[in-house]
Amino acid sequence: MEQIRLNKYLAHSGVCSRRDADKLIEEGKVLVNGQRAEHGTLVDEKDEVVVSGEKIQGIRKPVVLAFYKPVGVVCTERDPHAEQVIADLVDYPVRVTYAGRLDKDSEGLLLLSNDGDLIQAMMKGANRHEKEYLVKVDKKVTSDFLKKMSGGIYLEELDITTGKCKVDKTGEHTFRIVLTQGLNRQIKRMCAACGCRVRALKRVRVMHVTIGSLKPGEYVELGPEDVQRLYRDCGLKYVGGNSGPLV
Template identity: 50%
Template sequence: MPVEERLNKWLSRMGVCSRREADRLIEEGKILVDGRPAVTGQKVSEGQRVVCGGRIVGKAGEKEKTPRQVLLAVNKPRGIVCTTSDKDRAQNIVEFLAYPERIYPIGRLDKDSQGLLLMTNQGDLVNKIMRCGNGHEKEYEVTIDRPVTEEFLKKMASGLWLAELERKTLPCKVRKTGDKSFSIILTQGLNRQIRRMCEACGCYVRTLKRVRIMNIHLGNLKEGSFREITGEEYRTLLAQLEQSKSLSERDLRLKNK
């Protein structure tokens, strides 16, 4: 390892959690370095002992080896949270799966939502998928408390101002699938976005299920189950990420001209 490495990056590389989650755990005082609470932006050097959430991660640089790369498609049930925070007093997805290797979710599905969640121990993959500017598609099936009208579909598709977030949603694809149900494809990930969008249209979400992230489909995966993403499915995902990265870099160059 380098002489010094940022703690959040090291934890991500060792498959403990994402960099963002590491920063949150550091702020909550749940990560210790040599017995002392870590601080935001801290670096670790060879031989320092790291403890996360009461569990020993190990000593930086000591027999250090990168864990086997894992990427899972998970069908998250309702009632399970995607963070390790205690504030929800609910079981988190890591505890629920009890996977034999350290993995963590890429992004989130809120407690009341269900469906496709990607989990991994690859920090770089998390960063690539989470970059909102890359416009990665995520598809959801939603039911609401009143009939789906053409006016509702047009409002949802054209973009809505969300007062609580002081943001307008990007245009998206929306399709009616039943009297009170619809399918929606987003390319951004604002907090509780679909629920907020529906509320802005005067209705409330009854059920919300994510069924696709980019080329990864939920398919017939049973609730509470998971499968490993490998082979052509994995290679296609990486190719799409590389393509979106190239497009983002091109757009940035054009913008700076």
């Protein structure tokens, strides 16, 4: 392995994104061979890298898991007040983190990976990756409601108008919606602006990956073709276990 920049090394080791790695380095939380690291430090597999007191095992083959988050599970790695967090259900030998959280009372598909760059790229709003949801509300789904939801809604608390999106009625109180934005609690805020409340929300697709036959609490490792497609669609290259921006 040739030497690479420390922030890239940390991202490919599943510690965090390159941006967050830069913050850790700046805060003095990263040591290389016992010395405080600096921006631009180059490392390889012979170097000992420690982050916040924990020794990093080095670059691993990129892994992506499709996980069905049940209702009641909190999207966080550690929370002493939460009854259940993702780590309680995903018993995987490699440290992974999630892209795009779901509220505690929501359920559905989460993608998890050990590659911080991939996580960052999947979450970046400018990339406009599709996410599909099935939603149940407390009022009847009307044609006027569908028109408002799909055409864009001004959210006063965020001072932003949502982008146009695909919305289809699936039942008297249910609909399917495909978003390319990643605003906080976007669907719930949009429904509230239309005078109704969300009773149930389930994410069934992220980009080309669907929840399939997964049951709540289950996860599956994606195959090479799906993983490589994610990298390609995120503008990253996948070469022998290493990723990086396409140039």
